[in-house]
Amino acid sequence: MERGGILVAGGAGYIGSHACKALAADGYLPVTLDDLSSGHAGAVQWGPLVRADISDAEAVARAVETHGVVGALHFAAKSLVGESVREPLKYFRENVGKGVAFLEALQTAGVGNILFSSTAAVYGDPAQPRPIREEDATRPINPYGASKLAFEGALRAAARASGGRCAVLRYFNAAGADSVGDLGEDHDPETHLIPLIVRASRGETPPLTVYGEDYDTRDGTAIRDYVHVEDLASAHILVLEQLFRGQTDLVLNAGAGEGVTVREVLLAAEECLGRSIPAVVGARRDGDPPVLVADTGRLTALGWAPKKTLPDMIRSAAAWREKTAALS
Numbered sequence: 001m002e003r004g005g006i007l008v009a010g011g012a013g014y015i016g017s018h019a020c021k022a023l024a025a026d027g028y029l030p031v032t033l034d035d036l037s038s039g040h041a042g043a044v045q046w047g048p049l050v051r052a053d054i055s056d057a058e059a060v061a062r063a064v065e066t067h068g069v070v071g072a073l074h075f076a077a078k079s080l081v082g083e084s085v086r087e088p089l090k091y092f093r094e095n096v097g098k099g100v101a102f103l104e105a106l107q108t109a110g111v112g113n114i115l116f117s118s119t120a121a122v123y124g125d126p127a128q129p130r131p132i133r134e135e136d137a138t139r140p141i142n143p144y145g146a147s148k149l150a151f152e153g154a155l156r157a158a159a160r161a162s163g164g165r166c167a168v169l170r171y172f173n174a175a176g177a178d179s180v181g182d183l184g185e186d187h188d189p190e191t192h193l194i195p196l197i198v199r200a201s202r203g204e205t206p207p208l209t210v211y212g213e214d215y216d217t218r219d220g221t222a223i224r225d226y227v228h229v230e231d232l233a234s235a236h237i238l239v240l241e242q243l244f245r246g247q248t249d250l251v252l253n254a255g256a257g258e259g260v261t262v263r264e265v266l267l268a269a270e271e272c273l274g275r276s277i278p279a280v281v282g283a284r285r286d287g288d289p290p291v292l293v294a295d296t297g298r299l300t301a302l303g304w305a306p307k308k309t310l311p312d313m314i315r316s317a318a319a320w321r322e323k324t325a326a327l328s
């Protein structure tokens with residue numbers, strides 16, 4: 001039985017497409033709204049694709065009316081940290097300006113349950129290397145993080161004023177691919193560690209660069225929190241259903257709650273893939289905090305727990321790359 005349409009802004013992208021599959025499995029109709037600026041039409045497999053910019057109010061109104069939309073997931077954004085430093089206004093225009101236009105269009109169309117994809121980048125460089133809680137200070141250190149935090153503020157204030165319901169999921173590092181090979185990560189340029197490791201392991205790219213080996217961590221490399229994209233997708237369903245039950249203004253970290261160093265990911269990949277991975281050590285990147293790990297207490301209190309491990313992320317990412325390389 002169909003439970004209504006969910007407008008998925010950015011549903012042709014990496015995390016959005018996995019969320020569409022999870023929505024369809026749960027009986028919703030995912031209606032993707034995407035301009036394909038970084039997404040792929042082929043990733044839209046479980047519902048219609050409306051090819052439009054999120055700020056296109058007419059396209060939003062038509063999609064809501066045609067498909068009986070009862071809620072929205074908002075993944076659409078620009079998310080390259082380095083680019084955001086070089087072109088900050090692009091990030092405020094795309095992630096805040098267009099995001100606000102999208103909110104206005106949703107409000108006009110009467111859609112009041114909105115879940116936004118935010119990021120651990122809103123926390124900046126945390127003072128303490130302990131798991132980050134949602135109530136910790138938000139002091140972004142790059143325009144990307146600042147733009148995501150600004151949109152969080154707009155969304156939450158608008159929901160309060162209008163009586164609509166909203167939630168914010170602050171992702172840590174999404175990784176891995178669909179377990180049966182329907183979907184995967186395909187960014188251009190790719191900046192995420194696991195797909196870069198997979199490419200280096202296949203000889204498709206020069207050796208992987210490890211940015212900084214002089215952090216105050218157990219092996220000197222930066223610690224991050226990797227969460228499987230399918231676990232992340234299931235968190236969206238859970239949180240959306242909280243909104244349908246009347247909850248609002250939810251702000252939740254979404255990570256596995258476990259920190260892993262870059263070296264540990266490399267070693268795990270060598271073990272999973274059965275080959276050595278060429279890597280060189282480079283300088284630290286500006287604005288890369290030593291440790292970013294989520295306190296996931298709020299999300300786990302809703303009954304969510306990650307089911308997939310780091311080896312699952314690596315193996316599924318490698319299988320996806322193998323599949324897409326064979327097709328190209």
Ligand SMILES: NC(=O)c1ccc[n+]([C@@H]2O[C@H](COP(=O)([O-])OP(=O)(O)OC[C@H]3O[C@@H](n4cnc5c(N)ncnc54)[C@H](O)[C@@H]3O)[C@@H](O)[C@H]2O)c1
Pocket residue numbers: 009010011012013014015016033034035036037038039040052053054055074075076077078079094098117118119120170171172173174175187
């Ligand atoms: N990948 C991660 O590890 C990660 C971590 C933290 C936060 N996030 C956030 O999660 C969201 C999804 O990330 P992703 O890795 O799937 O990104 P992605 O680039 O794969 O997906 C974004 C999608 O949005 C679309 N899009 C962008 N601007 C648009 C616009 N103006 N109108 C319509 N469509 C537009 C793109 O075409 C793409 O399909 C982003 O908001 C990102 O900031 C991702």
